Amino acid sequence: MRTTLHPFHAMKALMLAGFLSGSALALAAPAPSFDIARVRADIQTLSSDAFEGRGPATAGEKKTIDYIAAQMKAAGVKPAGDKSSYFQNVPLLQSDIVGTPRLSMTIGGKAIPLAQGEQIAVRAASTGQDAVKIAEAPLVFVGYGVKAPERKWDDFKGVDLKGKIMVVLVNDPDFEGGESDFGGKLMTYYGRWTYKYEEAAQQGAAGVLVIHENEPASYGWATVKNSNTNTMFDIVRKDPKAAHTQMEAWIQRDLAAELFKASGIDIEAAKAAARKADFKPMPLKATMDADYAVKAQVITSYNVAGMVPGKGHPDETVIYSAHWDHLGVGLPDAKGDRIYNGAKDNASGIAALLELARTFAKGPQPDRTVLFLAVTAEEKGLLGTEYYADNPLRPLAKTVGVLNMDGPFGIEKTTDFSISGNAKLDLLTMLTEEGARQGRSYTPDARPEAGSFYRSDHFPFAKRGVPAISFSAGRTLVNGGQVRGKELQNIYTRDRYHQPADEYDPSWNMDSAPGDLTMLYNVGRELADGRSWPNWSSDSEFRAARDQSMSSRP
The missing domain is CATH 3.40.630.10 (Zn peptidases)
Structure with a gap:
């Protein structure tokens, strides 16, 4: 437990207790003042078009980290990075979709092309492969895609997902009320898309589609599109396929509703079923095709570190x-x-x-x-x-x-x-x-x-x-x-x-x-x-x- 107060706070406490006079407190260091005009200038500079949105592994990164390091040096902050520099090397796997991905679903026997950023937002594969080719992969709805033994919860019930696309809801099983113990409105880690991607890989799925809805996601489709259709990065892993499937994507709710309707299922009824521990995976009468090239390479990005x-x-x-x-x-x-x-x-x-x-x-x-x-x-x-x-x-x-x-x-x-x-x-x-x-x-x-x-x-x-x-x-x-x-x-x-x-x-x-x-x-x-x-x-x-x-x- 914490036992020591900052000297100023300790002095104030002593004065309140009658042990110090007001004049003694006056000798304490004054509260610091901050240059808000300088803060504004830093924000304006770093967010200017010249810094190109500060994307890692871009010219904008070089400008950004050099600016931060220069400000630290000018302030008298000492280097704390690698080899007595202000920088810590951070190796990352960088992945980009090359060209326009060819994406489609066959729903109830009807082929429907999908436009990147519109009905679907597909991320560049983080598996290190140079192409994604999925043909007629069956879609299976697995509720929230959660396997939590400590909560006696398993959305998979032993279903074989190899070669199949896993369709999941965003957030937790009790976000909209249910019989589970996942924190109510307080999201647990099981509700994060990062967990769902990892679990899809563990289940051996060919890919995963997260159904987007504004409230459980806490943001709109524009955020989903903008965050997932650009360059992707990941830490460098010994076995990236243990953490990622070849295709990770989000789909609009309207598209998901079509998938369920073609399978004779109402989407709200499917969501209600997914909120119960006895939920069982639902095969959908739909398949997916995906074909696109991926440029993957290991790059070095940088943390900036200075110290007093x-x-x-x-x-x-x-x-x-x-x-x-x-x-x-x-x-x-x-x-x-x-x-x-x-x-x-x-x-x-x-x-x-x-x-x-x-x-x-x-x-x-x-x-x-x-x-x-x-x-x-x-x-x-x-x-x-x-x-x-x-x-x-x-x-x-x-x-x-x-x-x-x-x-x-x-x-x-x-x-x-x-x-x-x-x-x-x-x-x-x-x-x-x-x-x-x-x-x-x-x-x-x-x-x-x-x-x-x-x-x-x-x-x-x-x-x-x-x-x-x-x-x-x-x-x-x-x-x-x-x-x-x-x-x-x-x-x-x-x-x-x-x-x-x-x-x-x-x-x-x-x-x-x-x-x-x-x-x-x-x-x-x-x-x-x-x-x-x-x-x-x-x-x-x-x-x-x-x-x-x-x-x-x-």
Whole structure:
């Protein structure tokens, strides 16, 4: 448990207890100030068309990582990457569909061509193969595609999927109510498409089709299309076919409804059946054909790492992280714009990272080392962080905690804050205490059905036991409260998230930024100057991994 307060907070506590006078408190270091104009400039630069959407393995990557490293160097932040540089090499498998994929289904005896990005969104194969050729593969509906022995749940019931296409629903079996124990609206990892892809490979399927619906997916078709029809990346695996089928794709709900109707099944009835533990796979009266070439190669992308060394315990590390990548150049939107600028997602997080790095570099030297980590390929499955967690620049056992930033600033100034997911850990307690000093309260994740806990760069650290959170500025606005906050967030998700319209706007309200940065800085400073080792709650699935590394810490 945490036992040491930041010196300023400790002094304040002593004064309140009558042990220090107000004049003594006045001698404490003032709260840091942040240059919001500089934060704006970083966002504007990183999300400009010149950076081409910051796609990994593009000219935009080179500009991005060089810019981040240059800002770190100018701030006096020391290199923390490979060979005393600011960069950590991250080998990735890069895959692209060559040309236009030929896709079709035969539904109830009728051949129907499918247009990439319209009825279907097919990803480039992550298996390393140079072509995908599927002919008349039968389609089988397997509910949510979940096999969870601890929940006594098995959607497969021994069905043979070899040579067949697995059709699955997005999210968990109890998202819309059911007889299961999958967290209700709180998505478990079983609800993530990454899990469903992996399970399809384990089941020996020829491919997998995820049925898209806005509510259980938590985003619209535009996000699905834009995220899946461009260049794909994966970590370099010894056996990629153990984690991926040759064809991974999403389909529109209307197309899925046709599939079920031709098989004499109502789609809502099929969904209702899938919510029960006695669900059995349903063969569909449809087959699929796919034919396209794939260009696959191993490339090197880069994490950017800088540090402010600790003076007392330099081998212990506090990490601030944010992903620098976005979707690069992809399919055009209705206006013909093909550059996915990613201003909020996540030029804003990198701008916050850089401003915090400058503040630590010019402030009192921390007792522990503070690492500023800008990671690659988050949009492709948290790959830069996964690589770091497997190949850490600083030992994970002596990593005190991770504060991740992914779109960290509020749309406007808020009276609350949140984190991605609803995990319980000491870092959240610290944030809650710091928020209270600002008059801000903790609000649980407003969209637990989105599975945000598994979608941000804190997760690879968390599953290895390192206490880690992704900060959110909250949605209860000073002007308009929760109602207006939800309305503005929904507009962003619908109209800009993973779309070319996520661009910098000089009229952005940045009133939230000073308070957000102050919370992040003060919690990080408390960790860096203290002797505590935060942990997960006693009932957390990540507690055991953290406890196992206890012997490596003082």
